[in-house]
Amino acid sequence: MERVFKTFKKGGIHPPERKEFTDHLPIEQMPIPSEVDILLSQHFGAVCKPLVKKKSKVTEGDIIGDVEKGLGACVHASVTGTVKDISFSPHPLLVSIPSITIQTDSDAEIRQYEPEDWNSLSREEMLNRVKMAGIVGMGGAGFPTHVKLSPPPEAKVDTLVINGAECEPYLTVDHRLMVEHAKEIVEGIKIILTILGIKRGYVGIEANKPDAIEEMEKAVKEGSNGFDISVVPLKVKYPQGSEKQLIEAVTGRKVPAFGLPFDVGVVVQNIGTTRAIYEAVVFKKPVVEKVVTISGRGISRQANLRVRIGTRLKDIVEFLGGTIPGLKKIVVGGPMMGFAISTLDYPITKITSGVLFLTEDEVDLYDYKPCIRCGFCLDACPMGLQPNEIGIYVEAGRAEETGQFGVFECFECGCCAYVCPSKRPLVQFIRIAKMKAKR
């Protein structure tokens, strides 16, 4: 049977995928480190207030920080041990944020989680378990999941889209999760559909993950009884995993500018989030672990690792055998939208999907030149914006006038900067424009 691969219409690029470093490597459990740093702001939303004191004893799964008011999600002790310190940890975006350091008790028993039949649970109870587990969107943005699963009554949600695109180069977390935990993900989809009170769910997966498509289709066939779940194979094109582009590719609906998926009756969840929801509802297991892809030519061994939240990067580097000479850039996240960091003290958070150790031949180190008006960025931009003009305006000191080019609709996917033959730092220009222009 000839398969039809869907995709979004406007723009997009094909950067080298470099997924072959890790896409065949099974998820590997990293030993629990001697200390972890739990950031009190793991993601989008308010900073948590610590609920423990220095020298408190904590057990894996205890809530140690929670938001007092506003949007957010609680954080848990990811290991059993003693609170060593409540101080600050480095953060790629916010520079430095409050964190709780826990010293692991190496003699503590490993906590076991008992399964329950979720079919007997009420929707409210399932939603509460998601909230208590501190789940946030694991694709990168980190929006609190319990909020996303409680759409306002006026939003007529009829479709769930599961994001298995994983369009960022290098990253293979969702890929491995789908191959190794397809059944649990399908259960997770059913739980989400039940919470939302709808029947239809799609799983969008890019064609460069044929084994994931196969496993997921098998699991859907066996396990979707009573629900209308289907796997949607997608053409390989970045940024397919962007919410708006994915919704368009899978359902043909277009989320309006500044709108939410609710506005077109859709809820989107990432693969990792879906599995976390499954574990939270069935096992009452909070987010204490995260699977991350450690890749790039600058690390002596690449891997897909399951690590405790708060594991410091230097422990991971040590576990994998150190870095390799020629390392030029360390990136948290994917190479298109991730953040470069300068220290290995950085701890893994709930939204870390990977850490890349890139050598000189893997990264862009070009100097930039003036715009030659080739128009490549106009064709690459999935939002139909004019990155060329924004860049020129910012350079000319007229950033506040860039609203006319749609600068606030930009989600900084980096397609424009990727294709630019003058290697102009267009994303940087756009961030400057967003700070100065009026909405």
Next chain:
Amino acid sequence: MEKAEKITTFDTHVLSVSISPHVKSPVTVEKIMWTVVACLIPPLILATAIFGIRVLIITHISVISCVLTEAISEKALGRPVTIKDGSAVITGILLAYVIPPGVPYYLPILGAVMAIFVTKQLFGGLGSNIFNPALIGRAFLMATFPVAMTSAWITPKYLTFNVDTLSSATPLFIVKHYGIQALIQKYGSLSYIYKNFFVGIRPGCIGETSAFLLLLGGLYLIYKGYIKWYIPVSMIGTIALLTWIFGGEHLFQGNPLVAILSGGVMLGAFFMATDYATSPNYKTAQLIYGAGIGAITVLIRLKGGYPEGVCYAILLMNGFTPALDSWFKPERFAPPKGVKK
């Protein structure tokens, strides 16, 4: 695998922390420009074969003058010297390609100064010029050396047709002043015209004669994604259509094929009208821009004082580019209300 370093702390001064995206396409300005240069070489080889070594000398003079002018102007204007990016080399080649093979050797030097110093660097350098530098160079030479620029043609050595009183006059000149029948008579038959013009064995400017080689280069640039098909197709299509309608003695009797195989249509369509800085950036605007060039070309050919109009047509439409760019923008992805799609 290289031997791993057993270290977990290192000198962070060596780490780059620039913002995303951390990977970029291998296509650079230099790569694009030198690819265009490569695509322009085959017509030069053919021109050397049919017109003699003189065209090779003219092209070299033109390229060297352009590169030197670029370097000197950039130094004088306090800008970084960018002669390695290949753009001045392209201007040099294109300038030589749009002048007749028999002109005095100093002509391209004057053209180069006009093209690079005045048209390109005084307007801000690569990407900032409004008009195509090589074509301004040609227009300048047309105004200052009209005799050389309209009569220094050379008859291709390998042409077998009868060389009569018209000697080496260009096909467009013959068509304009004596009609298409005179051209057919001169070359023997229409199919002979098509064959020779397609290969490039006809009098004309240095680099414009071979439709085949220019097409080949242009298609390669489209295949690489460096240029789009919109401008060449709309320009050539418009010339063919309008010549067919208005180019004959009566309506719908013109010969579109002769029209697009003669003069500078192929060179202009693929290598000049598509110049990044002077053409619009987006699809719709590019289609209109190409059609505009085609229409003005035909107007000049049929009604103007010159037999050929591609050069002025492109320059006139260059002036339209900023307006076209602001009128026709990319289609936004579900823009907020009140914003034009």
